[in-house]
Amino acid sequence: MARVRTPELYADLRAKSTPSGSPLGDIIQTGVDNPGHPYIMTMGCVAGDEESYDDRHGGYKPSDEHKTDLNPDNLWRVRTDRGIRGFCPPHCGRGERGAISSSRWKLCGAWPSMTQVEQQQLIDDHFLFDKPVDNKTFLVWISEEDHLRIISMQKGGNMKESKNYEFMWNPHLGYILTSPSNLGTGLRAGVHIKLPHLGKHEKFPEVLKCLRLQKRGTDLLGFSEVELVQGVVDGVKLLIQMEQRLEQGQAIDDLVPAQK
Known part of the structure; x- marks a missing residue:
């Protein structure tokens, strides 16, 4: 952010508004709090809402177009993020968080309250958030960085949308998420390998x-x-x-x- 945010750019963006009223301060707060390192660049801003990418981005070109050919039956050990249309990402208030968590998502699994022991077990399993299915092959994090982070740890873990809400998506940038670095698929695929040499x-x-x-x-x-x-x-x-x-x-x- 320190490299590209000029006084002129700041004044221009500050004067713009989006339907949710997302303030520029919330959008760039992560860049203020996390200055990064000369050799380790961190994300200096996030999306205040879905419209931020149209009204405030100032840099995406028509050629920056997302394409998709997702076949969930061919995927395994993947993570994908989704933002829910109508809810604000970084400055999401307590009321909105409650609405998201209380929505009747058609997901397999329980939604119990957890004891400290159960929470620690999830931390030890590297799941951290809400209880997965018993065999720990599919889990969903709610209101972490994005509204939903859906993680499948097995082949054929189909990802289904809710009937009540839409995921934020447009044909230009793909899935709209909090961090600009996650635009497009919102998908991360990885493996664990040892390469000692x-x-x-x-x-x-x-x-x-x-x-x-x-x-x-x-x-x-x-x-x-x-x-x-x-x-x-x-x-x-x-x-x-x-x-x-x-x-x-x-x-x-x-x-x-x-x-x-």
């Missing part, structure tokens, strides 16, 4: 950059769900191939991909 190699950062991979993926907007997941699959396959080369004391220069 490649992880220490001097070209490891270059390889990840060329594959558009991080400890979390780099892309969401402008790529379909299938393309994003396939990129992770192809990238991990290459990383394992490189690791095997290094285990045998062989060079990996010929495997380093070109920048995409």
Whole structure:
């Protein structure tokens, strides 16, 4: 935010308003509270509401268009976020949070109050929020960063919409979410792999950059769900191939991909 927020831009954005009345201060508060690091860029603003991306974005081009070919039966171990139309993301008040949590979502599982022991068990299981199904393959976080964060840990975990509300979506930017970095699919796909040799190699950062991979993926907007997941699959396959080369004391220069 410090790089792009000029006094002129601030004055222009402050003068604009959206139907929910989302103040500019709420939108940029995360950039004020989290200044980041010269080498670790953090998100400097969030969306105050769905209309913020039209009225305040000032930078998205017509070419920044989301495309989708989501087939939930082909997905596994994925996380996707959704924002509910009509509710405000970052400055959502207690009343709106209550309305979201009390809505009759058609989700499988219980909605119990939890003891401290049960909450700690969820923390230990890395679920943190509301109780998942008993086999811990499907869970939903409510009112964390976005209204809904839907996590499937098994193949074929179909994601169904509620009958009462719409998810925020438009054909230009895809799914509208709190953080601009999550626009598009709102989907993150990842794996856990050990790369003891490649992880220490001097070209490891270059390889990840060329594959558009991080400890979390780099892309969401402008790529379909299938393309994003396939990129992770192809990238991990290459990383394992490189690791095997290094285990045998062989060079990996010929495997380093070109920048995409």
